[in-house]
Amino acid sequence: MNPQLFLAFLVVAVALACTPGVDWAYSIAAGLRQRSFAPAVAGLCGGYALHTALLVLGLAALLAGMPGVLGWLTAAGALYLLWLGFSTLRSWRGASFSTSNAAPAAAAPASQFRIFLQGIGISGINPKGLLFFVALVPQFVSPDAALPVPVQSGLLGLTFVLLVGVIYSCVALLARKLLQARPGAARQVTLASGIIMLILGALLLAEQIAPAISAAMNRG
Secondary structure (H helix, E strand, O other): OOHHHHHHHHHHHHHHHOOOOHHHHHHHHHHHHOOOOHHHHHHHHHHHHHHHHHHHHOHHHHHHOOHHHHHHHHHHHHHHHHHHHHHHHHHHHHOOOOOOOOOOOOOOHHHHHHHHHHHHHHHHOOHHHHHHHHHOHHHHOOOOOOOOHHHHHHHHHHHHHHHHHHHHHHHHHHHHHHHOOOHHHHHHHHHHHHHHHHHHHHHHHHHHHHHHHHHHHHHO
């Protein structure tokens, strides 16, 4: 693998992972509401690992070239984000954040597994993540390198998974350390997380509905 291309990929990947979005919102919410944010972060990483596997197998480019399938994935991801946003707002209404240094109550194993699956859903079903791997990763693959192209793609994808795991863990940890003793601020951040999920879900859904409405009006 070309060292210069790899370093350039690291710079771009870190910049993207450090850009606040729904992944950050979910990490922050997990840091504030759960005893351990590891299941949430692991779920987010699992979704990107899924994108990496699709990229290596060549399925990512195939899906990206099928607008109909991609549209349904976008709609499903949008509805999922809307549901998760509403769930976050419901928990915000009944949430109580302790002003002590004690950690939040431990979640049951089933609840932790559900949190893990939710994280996979957030990053895995998001078609923008799929397009990120299709459009960005191949630019940092060198056909002249000793390693085969699929292996290089897999290494770059797993590098991104590792980076987001570290960055999202830091985001969740900082949210807990900075806001756990400030219940008012913690509630506001949880509210903002839910609103971010709702807005992104609504925007994604609008992207799919608007062309259909426009086509129907033109036919009329």
